[in-house]
Amino acid sequence: MGHLTATRPVQPWTAPTASDPVAATLRLPGSKSMTARALVLSALANGPSTLAGPLRARDTELMAGGLRALGPHISTADDERWLVRPHRLVGPAHVDVGLAGTVMRFLPPVAGLAEGRITFDGDPAVRARPLGPLVGALRSLGVRIDAAGPGSLPLAVQGAGRVTGGEVVIDASASSQLVSGLLLAAARFDHGLVVRHQGPPVPSAPHLRMTVQMLRAAGAAVDDGTPDVWAVEPGPLSGRGWEIEPDLSGAVPFFAAALVTGGEVTLQGWPRSSMQPVEQLRSLLHRMGGEVRLGTDGLTVRGTGSVHGLDADLSDVSELTPVLTALAMLADSPSRLTGVGHIRGHETDRIAALAREFGALGADISESADGLEIRPRPLRGGTFRTYADHRMAHAAAVAGLAVPGVELDDVACTSKTMPEFPALWSGMVTGKS
Known part of the structure; x- marks a missing residue:
């Protein structure tokens, strides 16, 4: 690792x-935040998707590369229009997160849905970025994770091909991405997911609203009506065309x-x-x-x-x-x-x-x-x-x-x-x- x-x-x-x-x-x-979320939702969908006007930059290339390593086909040959075709998620695979918080926090929940061992690491500085609450939440859902430190990179997810889901409590005060990472994969969990935040306020609320809006656009049923609680029902995600702002x-x-x-x-x-x-x-x-x-x-x-x-x-x-x-x-x-x-x-x-x-x-x-x-x-x-x-x-x-x-x-x-x-x-x- x-x-x-x-x-x-x-x-x-x-x-x-x-x-x-x-x-x-x-x-x-295009927006990094929208491009990253669209890639993840498209990789987990039940049909192909396109991203119009995506961001081509290091963070989004790493996201596409990490998802490719797990099985989905992602074509980024056309700068203006990327194509994602879902595929069964399998390992073994390695995900290079670079210095991208989105890759580091969005893909471990996806790796839990894969069959096989998925390793994660990146630039040396990324090892200091907060990840522990996400690791703890996934472990509480039964996902097997081997981590070198107290919930930091490098780590390995031993995917079982499915995640039961249920309810988790998390302190996401360090980053809203800790919640978004769980929510983006939650519709694919057997029983969906309820995420409850306990701790100081979650920062960057607009990014969480973007996650919820994009999940709904992909066909997920999401309830965010209670402060600091997000509930995603289990169900398929639809392939679609994403217009990236x-x-x-x-x-x-x-x-x-x-x-x-x-x-x-x-x-x-x-x-x-x-x-x-x-x-x-x-x-x-x-x-x-x-x-x-x-x-x-x-x-x-x-x-x-x-x-x-x-x-x-x-x-x-x-x-x-x-x-x-x-x-x-x-x-x-x-x-x-x-x-x-x-x-x-x-x-x-x-x-x-x-x-x-x-x-x-x-x-x-x-x-x-x-x-x-x-x-x-x-x-x-x-x-x-x-x-x-x-x-x-x-x-x-x-x-x-x-x-x-x-x-x-x-x-x-x-x-x-x-x-x-x-x-x-x-x-x-x-x-x-």
Whole structure:
């Protein structure tokens, strides 16, 4: 179980500084969260499915590869349309999770439905990401799991071809993915599943709502009417066509560029009704000085020439913390970002990393247990370490718009969710796409 991903090449990069307001219309890749869930639901369905506009990035390639290893046929030859044909789930197999929380947490429940031994491991840093509650929940359902530590990678699932299901109690305060992973496979359990969360609030509630919506779209009966309880009835999942929305989290640094430079950025292809937390984003950007409009041409954010500080609980949208921190550095008043203690267990300890790296650029920033306090003052250029974390790279790029000489030690980490990021970003800033 010591299999590890090959070392990814490191790519230093100097973030471009904007001399003029940005003016860009972009078509960004699909949502990572929707692509990952659609792949899992399609692999467990009773017929073929297609994914239109999926995200091709490291996390989603690893998800497709992990599912392929278990038996389903997944064709990703066409960038715009992936095809999934279900197949009996069998081992032995190895799943490389890379640094992807979705793969690490969504596929062990699927492996419980397979026949044979399925091993899981990934990049060294992934071994520190929270997984124990999921392992405990699966064991309580009778799934045999061999783990090297207290519920962390590497591990092996000895699949029996079926999971009885029933009811589990889990503390999912570290990640909503711990619940989503169980729910996505639950309709295939003999008796379905009831998941009860006990503990501090589950973060990233919009991601859980997305899981429930997509399960229902695949034909599952899901009851989420009681707070912190999710019940999935046993039954078949239907193959279908999935229309993957543009990735809202991936769009946030580009929208932030509109605020920093007093420019305008439009994300094309945005649906009128979204599974992603667009209303929360609209409110946050408006409070920081942006104007947000959803029209026939897409989702547009326009800067007003100034950036305002923000006092906000980001527990539902914690993925936005790094970029909002960068905006707060450039604001005209202090900011306090709270409710994101769980991001200490993301790709890196994001709270500590943001405080450390922006502090090295001269920022007045301090950590709290569950967030950050920022008191704006002039920043200077320097090396910004990304810790192999795509969101850290996004934050540095936003700061670099206004601060010359911000040098990322590695921009290639953005390949986790958007391999095109450096080119798209430079094209937006220079006006040469």
